[in-house]
Amino acid sequence: MKTKPSDAFSPGPTPTFEESAKESLSDSQLRRNLGKATQTIRRKRAVAVDEMPDWEGLREAGRALKERVMRHLDEYLLRLEESVTRAGGKVHWARDAEEANRIISGIAKDNGAEEVVKVKSIATDETKLNEHLEKEGIKAFETDLAELIIQLAGETSSHILVPAIHKNRAEIRELFMERLGAKDLSDSPSDLTEVARLYLREKFLAARVGISGANFAVAETGTVCVVESEGNGRMCTTLPPVLVTLMGIEKVIPAWRDFEVFMQLLPRSSTAERMNPYTSFWTGVSEGDGPREFHLVLMDNGRTDVLADEIGRQTLNCIRCSACLNVCPVYERTGGHAYNSVYPGPIGAILTPQLVGIGDPGPDSLPYASSLCGACYQVCPVKINIPEVLVHLRGKVTRHKQDRGGPRQKLDPENIAMQTAARVFSDPQLYERAQRLARVGQWPFARGGSIGRLPGRLAGWTAVRDLKPIPQQTFREWWKRNRGSV
Amino acid sequence: MRVALFITCFNDTLFPETGRATVEVLERLGVEVDFPYAQTCCGQMHFNTGYQREAIPLVRRFVEVFDGYEAIVAPSGSCVSMVRELYPMAADFAGDGRLAEKVEELGPRVFELSEFLVKKLGVTDVGAYYPHRVTYHPTCHSMRMLKVGDAPLELLRNVRGIDLVELSEAEECCGFGGTFAIKNADTSAAMLSDKIRRVLDTEAEICTAGDNSCLMHIGGGLGRLRTGVETVHLAQILASKAEEG
Numbered sequence: 001m002k003t004k005p006s007d008a009f010s011p012g013p014t015p016t017f018e019e020s021a022k023e024s025l026s027d028s029q030l031r032r033n034l035g036k037a038t039q040t041i042r043r044k045r046a047v048a049v050d051e052m053p054d055w056e057g058l059r060e061a062g063r064a065l066k067e068r069v070m071r072h073l074d075e076y077l078l079r080l081e082e083s084v085t086r087a088g089g090k091v092h093w094a095r096d097a098e099e100a101n102r103i104i105s106g107i108a109k110d111n112g113a114e115e116v117v118k119v120k121s122i123a124t125d126e127t128k129l130n131e132h133l134e135k136e137g138i139k140a141f142e143t144d145l146a147e148l149i150i151q152l153a154g155e156t157s158s159h160i161l162v163p164a165i166h167k168n169r170a171e172i173r174e175l176f177m178e179r180l181g182a183k184d185l186s187d188s189p190s191d192l193t194e195v196a197r198l199y200l201r202e203k204f205l206a207a208r209v210g211i212s213g214a215n216f217a218v219a220e221t222g223t224v225c226v227v228e229s230e231g232n233g234r235m236c237t238t239l240p241p242v243l244v245t246l247m248g249i250e251k252v253i254p255a256w257r258d259f260e261v262f263m264q265l266l267p268r269s270s271t272a273e274r275m276n277p278y279t280s281f282w283t284g285v286s287e288g289d290g291p292r293e294f295h296l297v298l299m300d301n302g303r304t305d306v307l308a309d310e311i312g313r314q315t316l317n318c319i320r321c322s323a324c325l326n327v328c329p330v331y332e333r334t335g336g337h338a339y340n341s342v343y344p345g346p347i348g349a350i351l352t353p354q355l356v357g358i359g360d361p362g363p364d365s366l367p368y369a370s371s372l373c374g375a376c377y378q379v380c381p382v383k384i385n386i387p388e389v390l391v392h393l394r395g396k397v398t399r400h401k402q403d404r405g406g407p408r409q410k411l412d413p414e415n416i417a418m419q420t421a422a423r424v425f426s427d428p429q430l431y432e433r434a435q436r437l438a439r440v441g442q443w444p445f446a447r448g449g450s451i452g453r454l455p456g457r458l459a460g461w462t463a464v465r466d467l468k469p470i471p472q473q474t475f476r477e478w479w480k481r482n483r484g485s486v
Numbered sequence: 487m488r489v490a491l492f493i494t495c496f497n498d499t500l501f502p503e504t505g506r507a508t509v510e511v512l513e514r515l516g517v518e519v520d521f522p523y524a525q526t527c528c529g530q531m532h533f534n535t536g537y538q539r540e541a542i543p544l545v546r547r548f549v550e551v552f553d554g555y556e557a558i559v560a561p562s563g564s565c566v567s568m569v570r571e572l573y574p575m576a577a578d579f580a581g582d583g584r585l586a587e588k589v590e591e592l593g594p595r596v597f598e599l600s601e602f603l604v605k606k607l608g609v610t611d612v613g614a615y616y617p618h619r620v621t622y623h624p625t626c627h628s629m630r631m632l633k634v635g636d637a638p639l640e641l642l643r644n645v646r647g648i649d650l651v652e653l654s655e656a657e658e659c660c661g662f663g664g665t666f667a668i669k670n671a672d673t674s675a676a677m678l679s680d681k682i683r684r685v686l687d688t689e690a691e692i693c694t695a696g697d698n699s700c701l702m703h704i705g706g707g708l709g710r711l712r713t714g715v716e717t718v719h720l721a722q723i724l725a726s727k728a729e730e731g
Contacts, residue, residue, distance in 0.1 A: 021673050031676075311575075329659045333676040369670060371663025371677070372534060374630035388575065391534055395579070398536030418532060422540035425495065425527040426547065435499050450709060460671025464678070465706030468500070475498040475505035479521050 007156065007362075008341040008352045009097070009126055014362025017369040020338040027335075033168050034335050042326045044272035045379070052268070061261045063383040066317035069252060070307060076219040076252045077298060083222030087284020089294040097127035100299045104129060104211065104244050105136045107295055111242050113138060113209040117200075119226060119233040120144035121213025122320065123246045123299065125157060125342040126355075129211070140211070141203045143232035145196050152179040158336030158344060160322040161270050166335050200232065210240035210291070214247040215319065216262060217296070220255040223283045224296065227266060231278050243282075243291040249298050250307075250316035262319060265381035269321035302355035311392040315350050317382040322347075324376035324386060330369055339366060346376035350389040358393075358400045367393035413456060432476070439470045487607075488518040490552055492560035492569075492596070495527040501698045507725035508561045508599055511612055514725075515603070524551045530568035533576060535665045542580045545573055549588045557606065558596045561721045563628025563696045566598040571631045598628055599721055600696055604637035610644050615728040617647035621690040622720075623681070623704065625697040626659050638696055638720055645723060651688045655680075662703035678707045686713060696720050 008014050024030055049055050069076055081091040094100035108116055116133065118124065118140055130140040130151075142151040146164040150157055153175055157163035164172070169187040176182045182195045212233065216225040224245055226233045237243055253262065267276040285294050307313050325331045325345030336344030340362050341352040349370060353363040367390045376386040401409045409415065424434045445451045446469035454462045461467065489512065493505045512519050529544030548569065552558050560566050570593045577586035603609050622642060628634045642650050661667065661677025681704055685693045693708070695701050698719050705717030 018670055018672070021670065025672050025676050329661070329677050330670075330673055334673055367536075368666065369673070371626070371659045371661060371666045371674070373626035373659035373663065375626075375657075375659070378630055391536075391572070391575070394534070394536030395538040396536075399539070414535075418535065418537045418540060421527075422532060422537065422544070425529070426543050428524050428526055431495070431526045438499070452710075457668055460668050460674075461706070463671060464675045464710060465703065466709040467706055468702070470500060471502055473502060475493050475502035476521070476523065478502055478506060483521070 006340065008356050008360065009128065014340045014360055016361050016365035017334075017338055017340070018365060020340055021334040021369070024334045024338045029168070029171075030166050030335055031333065033166055034332055037162070037165050038326045038332045041272060042323075045269065045323060045326065048268040048272040048274065049379075052264070058261060058264055059381055059383050062265050062319075062381055063317065065253065065258055065261060066382050067314075069254065070250070070313055070316055073249065073252070073307065076254060077249055079219040080217055080222060080252050080296075081298070083219065084217075084224075084284060084294075084296050085222075087222045089222065089284040089296055092295060092297045094297050094299040094301070096301045097299070100127050100246055100297050100301070101129050101132040103295075103297050104246065105133055105138060107242065107244050108133065108138050108209045109136070111208050111293075113207070113242070115139045115141060115203070115207055116209040116211050117141050117143050117203050117207040117236045117240060118147070119210070119212035119236045120147045120163070120228070121211070121246060122157075122160060122342055123213045123248055124211065126301065127246070127299070129246070141200075141207070143200050143203065143236055144228070145193060145230055145232070148196055148200070149175065152176075156337065157342060159325060160320055160343065160345065160347070161325075162322075166337070200235075204232075204235045204239050207236075207240045209242045209244065210236035212237055212243065212245045214245050214251050215266070216253050216259070217247055217251055218254075218256050218258075219252050221283055223256065223281050225259070226280045227263075227276050228278045228280070229271060229276055234278050234280050237280050237282060238290045241291055242293040242295075244295045244297065246297045246299060249300055249303050250318075266319055266321055269319075269323040269379065269381040302357070305357070306351075306354045309354065312350070312354050312389055314384050315347070315354060315389055317384050318347050318351065319382060320347075321381055323379040323381065327375040327379050328370075329373060329375065330371065334369075339369065341366070346370065346386045346390075347384070350384075350386055350393060353393055353397070358396050359404075364397045364400075367391075367397060432474075435470075435474050439472065442470055445469075487516075487556065488520060489557040489559050489602075490555040491519050491521050492525060492528075492552065492558050492565070493521070494560055494562045494565040496565070497561060497698055500702070501719065504561050504698055504719040504721050507719070507721040508559070510725040511599075511603070511721060512559065515607060515609055515612065517607070520555070522551050522555075528565050528568045529576070530565055530572070531664055533568065533572060538576065538579050541576060545576045545580070545589070546585065549573075549585065549592055552592065552596075553588075555595065557602065558592075559599055559602045560596070561599045561696070561719060562698065563598045563625050563632050563634060564699055566596055567627040567631035569593065569596045598632055598634055598696060600628075600637040600641055601632065601634045603724075604640055610640045612641065612644070612724045614644075614724045614726050615646040616723045616726045618692050619649040619651060619688075619690045620692045620694055620723065621651050621653045621685060621688040622656070623653055623660065623685075623693055623695040623700065624656055625695050625700045628696045629657060634696070641720070641724060642694070645726075646728075648723075651690055653688055653693075654684050656684075660700050660704050662700050664699070667703060674703075675707075678703060682707045682711070682713070685715060691715060692723075693717050694720050694723055
């Protein structure tokens with residue numbers, strides 16, 4: 001299990017997906033936990049979506065709205081700033097993670113906070129806010145049950161929505177007994193949540209600063225929205241006198257009425273619910289109700305680079321529902337840690353390399369962590385064509401290697417094989433000669449009617465699969481002989 | 487009707503029997519088959535692996551070779567999806583407006599075999615006889631990119647003597663994914679093991695599909711484990727007749 005953050009958003013090189021997946025794939029407990037969880041949630045999602053007669057229309061509306069946001073992002077962000085300020089909030093602009101973290105710790109310090117309570121927020125995971133706060137002498141308490149579990153375990157999230165999906169009840173029971181001193185604890189969900197609730201209540205009441213992410217922020221009204229299930233978010237956003245929200249700039253939506261679309265798309269796609277239990281909206285500050293101070297931190301951290309890419313920019317449409325993770329046959333088997341990023345699964349495979357840039361072996365390997373089966377695209381509530389972006393990014397990774405890699409890159413067996421194949425396919429005569437050569441060349445490997453072992457990278461295939469030898473006659477040879485027309 | 491057979495380099499070299507079966511089925515239905523000899527590869531492997539610059543000449547070649555045919559038929563959902571769904575992206579990448587126009591015009595004329603038979607010819611019974619217990623795996627690209635739907639199953643249901651059994655979790659990928667099976671061999675194998683388990687659960691003798699690439703993957707696993715279950719391309723089942731069955 002991964003305990004220290006060596007992910008794509010931390011400095012230094014990141015392990016590749018292939019390397020990390022090897023580890024996850026051999027963890028039988030993880031395989032079982034994940035298989036069970038993703039199969040259950042994707043069946044439920046299918047039911048929740050099937051009962052909507054206009055689901056395809058909603059998806060298209062969601063896509064179109066997000067596309068409009070991206071086309072006019074600058075205008076919507078300025079309008080959002082104006083609306084939030086008018087409602088008594090303060091807006092901060094952060095170029096990158098470091099700047100965002102500095103702004104947030106500054107606000108906490110200004111308010112004399114030594115402890116802060118947090119709503120589940122992937123944006124703050126992206127910036128490694130908790131680590132930063134700790135360095136500044138501020139302790140951050142995660143209040144989402146699953147976030148609490150992984151924080152106590154010293155692990156990282158493995159799912160966008162269910163960060164502790166890799167853990168089962170028995171494992172959580174042990175963790176709570178060890179870390180929270182719970183005695184005589186059963187592994188029933190109600191007992192486990194009760195322990196967490198008692199622990200967190202004190203934190204909610206004592207904290208002077210609450211920190212959240214945002215699912216949406218409305219440019220027209222300045223309203224920020226957090227969608228959740230447990231009510232911990234409602235506590236964090238209402239009890240502490242100071243509230244700070246960190247939000248990626250792509251989360252802005254034009255108008256209040258757009259919730260009609262997104263609030264139908266999001267819960268059904270993520271938790272397979274018609275409506276999630278808690279949806280909090282706040283607009284600046286209100287006298288005598290909720291926090292006295294509200295700060296909205298708008299963060300870029302690579303997003304404008306994504307925006308500049310015509311094919312890649314649809315990635316920013318993501319509303320973090322995690323439906324793509326739950327249907328992904330790769331994610332189901334490797335789990336989220338193999339992606340070495342706070343954004344795992346298919347969406348992570350396209351978002352991470354775009355946010356951090358091409359050139360680090362870890363993120364560069366992510367676009368290849370897919371069989372391009374297309375299940376993710378089929379369920380995406382805002383119709384992000386994930387396979388298309390994966391292929392696009394594979395191209396960028398390949399060209400980066402070819403154009404900027406050293407001589408070792410040029411001698412890469414894959415590159416040589418692909419160049420050779422491209423030449424062979426460009427000339428029918430060469431192609432036919434290659435077919436004949438392959439037939440002759442395979443003899444050292446073809447024994448007893450099948451090929452059981454191949455050399456080099458191809459050994460990955462024959463590790464668990466046989467290969468039929470190339471037949472003695474190609475189709476075109478048969479055609480020539482039997483139909484005669486060339 | 488006269489069609490061009492797009493055999494695909496994969497079938498041409500590794501599964502010529504699928505090509506012969508495709509010709510057999512089409513001719514049985516009175517379709518005149520032409521085989522443009524200059525065809526090689528559609529460029530999918532290059533394009534999907536990231537070698538897009540290298541794929542562009544292959545896209546151009548394909549467009550030229552198949553120019554002028556009313557219909558182009560291939561026994562592969564995957565290669566057809568490359569031509570129909572990804573050639574526009576390739577043309578954009580090449581920044582060639584002329585090529586973009588050509589692939590736009592070409593796309594609707596390219597068919598996967600089962601959709602050509604059912605949707606274009608309106609035939610669901612091709613007069614086949616195949617007395618075996620068979621399960622059908624819908625390949626990802628034929629199902630999600632081409633949306634062939636139930637066309638292959640409709641054809642199979644009308645095969646005489648067949649005992650067609652449903653595959654559970656059929657829509658889940660077998661783990662092939664082209665170079666994915668090499669680059670992420672372990673993850674691919676994990677996906678394959680579940681597919682194999684489900685195929686074995688059906689107690690079928692034969693697992694069929696519209697793509698030999700996926701079948702080579704599933705069959706490679708079934709063979710290695712000496713399960714005695716074989717993989718056979720849909721075209722070959724459709725081409726089978728009483729005297730051969």
